[in-house]
Amino acid sequence: MKRSLRFGAVIATAAVASMTLASCGFGNAGGGSDGDTTIDLLVPSYSDGTQALWEKVIDGFEDENPGITVNLEVQSWDNLNDVVTTKVQGGKAPDIMNGGPFAGFAADGLLYPAEDVVSPDTLADFQKSFADNASVDGVQYGLPLIASARTLFVNNALLEQAGVTTPPTTWDELLDAATKVSDLGGGVYGYGLPLGSEEAQAESAIWFYGGGGGFGDEKEITIDTPENLAAAKFIQKMVDAGATQPDAGATDRTPLIDVFVQGKIGMIEALPPTVAQIEKDNPDLDYSLVPIPTKDGEPFTLGVADHMMAFDNGKDKQEAITAFMDYLFSTDVYVDWVTTEKFLPTTVSGGEALADDEALAPFLEALPNAAFYPSTNPNWSATDGAFKSLVGQLAQGKDAKAVLAEIQAKSDEG
Amino acid sequence: MTASLTGRTSREGATADRRPRRGEGTSLRDLVIALPWIAPALLLILGVVIFPAGVMFYNSTRDISQSGVDRGPAGFENFQSLLDFAPIWGVLARTLVWVVVVVVLTVLISLALAQLLDKAFPGRQLVRMAVIIPWAASVVMTTLVVYYGLDPFYGIINEVLVNVGVIETPYGWTKNAPSAFAWSIAIAVFVSLPFTTYTILAGLQTVPAEVLEAARMDGAGRTRTYFSVILPQLRSALAVAILINIINVFNSLPILKVMTGSIPGYEADTIMTLIFKYIQTDHRIDVASALSVVGFVIVLAIVAVYVRVVRPMREV
Numbered sequence: 171m172k173r174s175l176r177f178g179a180v181i182a183t184a185a186v187a188s189m190t191l192a193s194c195g196f197g198n199a200g201g202g203s204d205g206d207t208t209i210d211l212l213v214p215s216y217s218d219g220t221q222a223l224w225e226k227v228i229d230g231f232e233d234e235n236p237g238i239t240v241n242l243e244v245q246s247w248d249n250l251n252d253v254v255t256t257k258v259q260g261g262k263a264p265d266i267m268n269g270g271p272f273a274g275f276a277a278d279g280l281l282y283p284a285e286d287v288v289s290p291d292t293l294a295d296f297q298k299s300f301a302d303n304a305s306v307d308g309v310q311y312g313l314p315l316i317a318s319a320r321t322l323f324v325n326n327a328l329l330e331q332a333g334v335t336t337p338p339t340t341w342d343e344l345l346d347a348a349t350k351v352s353d354l355g356g357g358v359y360g361y362g363l364p365l366g367s368e369e370a371q372a373e374s375a376i377w378f379y380g381g382g383g384g385f386g387d388e389k390e391i392t393i394d395t396p397e398n399l400a401a402a403k404f405i406q407k408m409v410d411a412g413a414t415q416p417d418a419g420a421t422d423r424t425p426l427i428d429v430f431v432q433g434k435i436g437m438i439e440a441l442p443p444t445v446a447q448i449e450k451d452n453p454d455l456d457y458s459l460v461p462i463p464t465k466d467g468e469p470f471t472l473g474v475a476d477h478m479m480a481f482d483n484g485k486d487k488q489e490a491i492t493a494f495m496d497y498l499f500s501t502d503v504y505v506d507w508v509t510t511e512k513f514l515p516t517t518v519s520g521g522e523a524l525a526d527d528e529a530l531a532p533f534l535e536a537l538p539n540a541a542f543y544p545s546t547n548p549n550w551s552a553t554d555g556a557f558k559s560l561v562g563q564l565a566q567g568k569d570a571k572a573v574l575a576e577i578q579a580k581s582d583e584g
Numbered sequence: 585m586t587a588s589l590t591g592r593t594s595r596e597g598a599t600a601d602r603r604p605r606r607g608e609g610t611s612l613r614d615l616v617i618a619l620p621w622i623a624p625a626l627l628l629i630l631g632v633v634i635f636p637a638g639v640m641f642y643n644s645t646r647d648i649s650q651s652g653v654d655r656g657p658a659g660f661e662n663f664q665s666l667l668d669f670a671p672i673w674g675v676l677a678r679t680l681v682w683v684v685v686v687v688v689l690t691v692l693i694s695l696a697l698a699q700l701l702d703k704a705f706p707g708r709q710l711v712r713m714a715v716i717i718p719w720a721a722s723v724v725m726t727t728l729v730v731y732y733g734l735d736p737f738y739g740i741i742n743e744v745l746v747n748v749g750v751i752e753t754p755y756g757w758t759k760n761a762p763s764a765f766a767w768s769i770a771i772a773v774f775v776s777l778p779f780t781t782y783t784i785l786a787g788l789q790t791v792p793a794e795v796l797e798a799a800r801m802d803g804a805g806r807t808r809t810y811f812s813v814i815l816p817q818l819r820s821a822l823a824v825a826i827l828i829n830i831i832n833v834f835n836s837l838p839i840l841k842v843m844t845g846s847i848p849g850y851e852a853d854t855i856m857t858l859i860f861k862y863i864q865t866d867h868r869i870d871v872a873s874a875l876s877v878v879g880f881v882i883v884l885a886i887v888a889v890y891v892r893v894v895r896p897m898r899e900v
Contacts, residue, residue: 252863258652259869274867278653357737357754366759366846367865416736417759420847429737551650555865562848 312477314516348413351436362438380464419562473540556580643873662874694780719778761851787821
């Protein structure tokens with residue numbers, strides 16, 4: 171008896187201890203009552219103002235649509251996927267979600283096609299490239315909410331000090347300029363290369379697409395290709411030449427952009443919100459925005475769109491969801507949302523309304539040459555994860571071919 | 585249910601009162617009588633331990649899509665994909681190093697610290713309070729402080745090391761697997777010290793003064809007294825401290841997650857951080873559950889072996 175009790179205690183202790191990670195799901199569903207409809211809205215946080223921004227939208231929407239209540243849940247980007255996966259697994263999917271990749275949900279038959287949850291007018295207002303990017307096999311599932319494009323941020327003062335007169339347009343010029351800036355010393359580095367897990371897939375895409383390669387399309391993911399290998403080897407050349415900051419393979423994007431804002435990085439690929447960040451944190455920084463240097467100078471930018479998607483949780487909510495989407499994408503509400511978050515609009519009317527915005531101009535100009543991730547490929551999530559955890563090894567001196575093969579294998583595994 | 589239980593409670597409670605304590609009915613009858621008192625605890629264990637554990641075991645044998653849809657039974661395929669995952673052996677070895685090094689260092693340092701805190705000296709109260717601080721602060725916070733301190737661009741620790749001439753240029757401590765892992769061990773020891781020290785300190789205070797006096801009268805030196813008289817009496821305190829530390833350290837995620845999270849590849853991962861990577865970057869709930877089951881079994885095995893070999897519950 172005593173022995174078995176003791177063993178029981180051991181099991182219990184071990185169990186308690188190892189349970190902490192295992193399960194944190196089974197969230198509760200917001201249930202409507204009294205003929206009112208309640209829709210659950212799950213969104214990621216883009217900035218400190220995101221929650222207030224959504225609350226403003228919801229207040230306006232609820233005023234116009236009595237009888238519909240919107241439950242807002244804001245999560246960090248880091249947690250968004252875990253949260254929604256757990257909810258889906260527990261049968262409590264949100265009604266509307268704002269997120270990145272949606273192909274996996276569409277493949278599992280969880281989503282409404284876009285045409286079922288917005289009016290035809292709203293649907294027709296999306297720019298074609300974004301609508302295509304949000305479709306699987308010709309059916310649009312995602313409603314592109316925001317777009318973002320990358321462009322090269324250049325610290326004019328550092329380049330001038332290093333004797334570089336014009337910003338680079340090709341890889342070779344970039345290497346040359348970055349090496350010169352790094353040679354200045356004193357903790358200053360030429361090119362900020364964030365291959366750490368945070369957004370490694372974005373920096374990789376800039377190089378792979380910029381070298382004529384890419385990630386593939388909705389049918390096939392192609393990572394291990396000669397073009398990508400050449401790009402990967404050039405990344406290694408940048409690292410070996412000391413043109414980048416040290417430990418590039420383990421440097422995350424956000425902290426590195428902070429360093430650029432502090433004026434210690436010559437050049438870095440960054441986003442529209444970075445303009446606002448510089449304005450706020452270091453308005454004296456002398457910088458300019460130029461097109462991304464590519465292998466042979468061909469114009470290119472990496473476009474990223476985040477989508478609204480509607481989960482099919484029973485017909486009684488479809489009408490409420492449609493009302494919400496139409497309200498959100500009405501020009502005034504939408505433009506206010508996009509400009510407050512400092513992103514680019516995905517609708518034709520939104521683009522027209524923002525045509526005179528100077529800060530956004532370099533990005534809007536780059537959009538026509540935008541290439542997107544193959545995010546409608548069912549294996550894209552796995553590819554994205556593989557880049558985040560593996561591609562940094564390039565900067566640690568691991569064989570480029572082996573790294574690409576490893577990512578390809580993980581991606582094919584799905 | 586509560587009502588019927590309480591009803592029975594009072595009746596059975598009364599019977600128990602009339603009966604002499606050490607009666608004939610031992611196991612089952614005693615258990616029934618005790619049930620009303622232990623039922624809340626049992627329910628709690630059922631709800632927060634057994635049920636999630638069951639779900640974890642169940643998930644580990646299912647094929648779950650990236651969006652969380654259960655696509656049916658998978659048998660042992662999830663375990664197979666763990667075996668097929670080349671870096672897994674390095675991860676297991678690193679987990680062992682992580683647990684052993686952290687626990688051994690923690691216990692050794694705590695033994696010394698507890699000895700110091702057991703002596704009467706002016707300001708002892710303040711020093712004892714100071715030892716609690718790492719315990720009171722959030723682990724993530726403590727880790728982040730060190731993490732930012734080690735940043736090559738603006739980290740204060742790097743700056744100090746450069747200024748005193750230990751290194752020439754700032755080093756990316758958290759960007760390279762071996763150094764990030766070593767720093768993580770240091771932090772883990774730091775945050776484990778308070779609990780361990782206090783457990784041992786409590787043990788030290790149960791050592792009777794007469795025994796120490798007797799040892800002194802028999803001519804035992806300081807070292808001899810410590811190893812032959814004090815240490816054996818710390819047995820149960822040490823047993824608790826070691827056991828809880830093993831489990832805690834094995835299951836520790838936040839330190840390694842913060843310190844090694846940005847390092848590519850799997851050169852700095854333990855079982856826990858790998859589970860996290862499976863969930864967060866790969867969205868493989870099924871494989872993550874399988875790995876959790878492996879972790880669970882390992883902890884169980886370690887604890888069982890420990891209990892058998894060390895017999896911590898044996899009376900001194």
